[in-house]
Amino acid sequence: MKHETLRHEALAPDVLMFVGNDHQSVATAFLDGDDALLVDSLGSSEDAHALRRILCGEMGKTVRAVAATHFMSDHIAGMRLFPDALTIAHRHYRHTFLAQNRRVDAFYREPQLLFDTALSLRWGRHRLRFVHNPGKTMDHVSVDAPEADLVCVGDAIVGNIVYLSRADPELIHGAIGRIRRFGRGRVVGGHVGHFPAAVLDNAIHYLQQLRARVIRIRAGTAPVAVADLIAAIPIEDCLAPGVEASAFERRWHRHNLELIPAQSVFELDTSLEEMAAAEVAA
Template structure:
């Protein structure tokens, strides 16, 4: 678990579970959290640092999306209000492994809104991509944008997602024009990470569609699971161990959930026309 100062009054916490990220905006003794880490142990650590060690009070927790690996701390801060998009239950129920113990009904439900916290203006934008409740957060006063799980470092994660929505969501985050991007996992990145994620999404889609169009049906799953991250990642980007792990998860998901099967069908129709 680690802590990184993004500004004098903005701290980023990265937990052990899934390298999930939570970010604290500090106004005096009051804290606004964006996301709340991915395990009970990490959530306890977060509370210990903020409340016990720093003597701060978490007043509001804003979620980028309502998946269990980002909301473990909601119940650890009962005094805080929770804010989520109105489609939060859809996302929670659509998970592969929802953790009911982490669920807490939001106090505030939103589509789009702006909020001032201390010296910072936070703009919350409904930005469906990886999930249907995704909210991106633009913080011009800190030159930060929060992507949630619309990116996973320099790649994307495809489980139960529409790649077209993901592509559009990443593009909208880029339109904020911020120099630093906070992901739902791993940490903070320079702005080119958005282009890297789009590059990965385009390349893995091209590879899968090509296999589905050219390989026998019984051979295609094996060929898909053999796609190398080096053939998908952006040039000059060295994939981290976390990105390599989730690339392998992507390959399993693509086979199990028939991701890009529609794209392959549409490509076949265009080719025959």
């Protein structure tokens, strides 16, 4: 179904997913009768107002809590629209908000409930587990919903790939690995929508193949040519077998290729592999 620019669908009778027009950011509503808990709240004022119109105005639900998988502006646009709702975030939320590239101060709302390692919350039939899972950001949270056989993962993945941003790729790899251990059948991303669990393997494959290709370029090329060669890495060379890239994934792959030379991503990995090869040769 569509409502202006906002797509929404039921993942279960008491779980609704909303996908906004801005960056295809995702919000997930867990229902307890007419009470709703939101995990993330979209990426623009327009999308957030459409979410409120649909969920509260048309469906008659009251948002009692809004939780953030991470405190970046493209995921918290709706927090201020529900002033009576409890706000939940990891204690490192402020670090993430200040470190982002696209900060929107008008979306900021102080979280009322902070946690460190984990938080468990009963919401209707759901036993929601908020688990600190640093990867793309230091405050990243995975929200495990076993009764719905799904996990909300924020920006741990971007569809079948990952976005490196300013993160350590090893942290992203570790975060995805921890999500796999939840063993859920569906994964709700921070963007695009929901996916079967195989998307986690696809994202790890992409990250590993991108790393290997960048290391190969850095190890065998004069520094002056590195950026151009990295910029030419096709997304098809990094995707898991049988996966076709969406336009959204292609866009964020291009962003990865731009930031890798700018932020010296995989440079340490290249040095370590060269040192290991030299030790073997000696």
